[in-house]
Amino acid sequence: MKNIIFLLTILSLITCEQPQKLVFKSDGKINYTLTPNEVLMFDSIQYKTFQFFLNESHPEWGIVKDRTKNWAPASIASTGFGIPSFAIGVERKWISREQAAQITLNMLDFFMNSAQSADTNATGYKGFYYHFLRMDSGTREWNCELSTIDTGILMMGIIFARNYYDLDNEVEKQIRLLAGKLLDRIEWDFVIMPDKGQFANTISMGWTPEEGMHDWGWVGYNEALLLYILAAGSNMKNTEKSYNAWLKSYKWNTPYKGLSHVAFPPLFGHQFSQAFIDCRGLADKYMFEKGIDYF
Incomplete structure (x- = not known):
């Protein structure tokens, strides 16, 4: 009897220490x-969007x-x-898998x-890339910035490619190999803002060789969630400190x-991250306390 009481006591303590499981209302079903x-309208929009990426890509380099x-x-x-639009073309049979894989490679x-x-x-520089590139040379255009968010979108597409092209042939194996190398060579610490000021410890919006690091950092909530x-999934140090700095400026509405x-009025700020990340049921400390996920 004493053993049973002792076991029940331990179980009750463990239960009390466990965080309550949050049941989210959204499940992604409409x-x-x-x-x-x-259906015809959405098919038309999707096909014409695919055609943009296909027709406006460089014939040799694939940049769009x-x-x-x-x-x-x-x-x-x-x-x-x-990158994912070419894969959608494969799934919709608008382009062959071999064609899409070769463009991506x-x-x-x-x-x-x-x-x-x-x-x-x-x-580019330190694994990041300039926002705009010349179509005739592939080099920096308009004295634009080395863009963190645009590099992020590029890398999310590259991660998609690494996951989608999973066949055991030379082209798709090379896609996976290059994807890993491109992700690994990003030097995240280069773009972290100093440990003081309004944007302390956040990821800078960009850098130029003429003026150095931008004065503004990415604070939430917006498309920079991705x-x-x-x-955090790469080699950035002090990830938690940077993410907490990002969360501090959230506005609840x-x-x-x-x-x-x-709150973030522009729709794209909500769409860009979720174009690549399935946010159903995902929440950080801030969202968990609010009882809502990112979906």
């Missing part, structure tokens, strides 16, 4: 059936233009979004072998009764 016309204008440079963010090979230096005419998740959420 009780709505698309009409035939709506920022827009359809003849003068437009490539955007590394557009390129990052282009060409792209990764370009980034792996392009100029990485502090020179004003390079493609950037902190990416950095209740525009309508019963519809409270983290």
Whole structure:
């Protein structure tokens, strides 16, 4: 009897110490059936979007233009979004898997072998890449910044490629190899803001060889959620300190009764991270305390 009482006492203490499991209301399911016309509309939008990434990509390097204008440079963010679009084309049978894999490999090979230096005419530096690249040379355009968020979007696309192209052939094995190398060579500590000031310990928005590090860091909530998740899964030191700095500026808003959420008006700030990360049921300390996930 004493043993049973002792066991029950221990179990009760363990139960008290365990955090309560949060039951999220959202499960990603919407009780709505698309009409035939709506299906046609979404199919058309998806196909035309795929065509943009295919038609506006460099024929040799795979980098994707920022827009359809003849003068437009490539955007590394557009390129990052282009990588999964080619895979969607495979799944929808708009392009063969071999074609999509080759475009992706060409792209990764370009980034792996392009100029990485502090020179004003390079493609990137310390594993990061310039926001805009010339379509004729693949080098920096418009004296633009070495962009952390756009590099982040590019790397999320590259992670997707590493996971999607999983066949045992030379092209897809090379995709996985280059993806790992590109992710590993990012020097996250280079872009961490100093340990003081408004943006202390956050990830800087960018750097230029002319002026150095930007004065502003990424604070939440916005599209940079993917950037902190990416950095945490890579080789960034003091990840928790940087993430807590990001969380400090969150703003909680209740525009309508019963519809409270983290405030960030532009829709893309919510979409960009969730284009790559399944946020259903995911919550950090801040969101857990609010009883809501990131979905």
